[in-house]
Amino acid sequence: xxRDNKLKSFFAICFLLVGMSFLFASCSxxxxxxxxxxxxxxxxxxxxxxxxxxxxxxxxxxxxxxxTKVSNNKVKITAKNTGLNLPVKEVQVYNNSGRGVLxxxxxPQGVLVYTTSNKxxxxxxxxxxxxxxxxxxxxxxx
Numbered sequence: 093x094x095r096d097n098k099l100k101s102f103f104a105i106c107f108l109l110v111g112m113s114f115l116f117a118s119c120s121x122x123x124x125x126x127x128x129x130x131x132x133x134x135x136x137x138x139x140x141x142x143x144x145x146x147x148x149x150x151x152x153x154x155x156x157x158x159x160t161k162v163s164n165n166k167v168k169i170t171a172k173n174t175g176l177n178l179p180v181k182e183v184q185v186y187n188n189s190g191r192g193v194l195x196x197x198x199x200p201q202g203v204l205v206y207t208t209s210n211k212x213x214x215x216x217x218x219x220x221x222x223x224x225x226x227x228x229x230x231x232x233x234x
Contacts, residue, residue, distance in 0.1 A: 105145075105216050105228045131187035136206040137161050140213045142231015144171060144178070149225070152176065157215070157229050169204070169215060171229075179224050181217055 137159055144152040156172035167185055171178040181201040185193050193206040202217040211233035219226050 131190045133165065133167065133185050133187055133193050134161065135187070135208060136167060136185065136193040136204075136213070139172075139234045140229070140231040141234050142213070142229055144173075144176065145228045145230075146176070146178075147226040147228070149227075155229075155231075156234075157213070157231065159213075167204075169202075169229075171227075177225065178227055179217065179221070 140157045140159065141154060142157070144155045144157070146152070152173070155176075158170045158172055160168045160170070162168050162182055165184050165186060166182055169181045169183065183199050183201045183204055184196045185204060186196065188194050190208060192208050193204070195202065195204045200218060201220060202215060205214045206212070212231070213233065214228070214230050216228045217224075217226050
């Protein structure tokens with residue numbers, strides 16, 4: 093039963109993030125002024141406050157997550173509450189024409205969606221090592 097709840101939570105989170113990705117990636121041939129420059133990933137760098145949901149565990153409210161820039165196309169995501177023992181993840185990202193920052197489709201570490209308009213972040217980790225906790229985070233930039 094507990095495993096079923098874990099799987100349901102995982103698939104619900106993945107479905108949400110895939111849906112958000114389609115929202116960002118949709119195109120319109122009626123667009124009058126398409127942006128020429130894809131922009132920088134710097135807008136996602138910073139501290140975010142929100143909810144961490146550990147799959148198969150508990151929800152933690154008012155938690156902080158820090159995103160730092162590793163390179164021009166990579167960021168590092170760190171949960172500030174070290175007592176949770178959550179893995180630090182580095183993901184490849186790109187700026188989606190100034191609308192937000194997204195992970196590359198083939199990113200093995202997790203899925204990140206940052207929306208520029210409301211400064212909201214959604215992130216779901218993927219398990220990449222034995223004993224790692226899988227978790228999701230939803231919050232806003234501070």
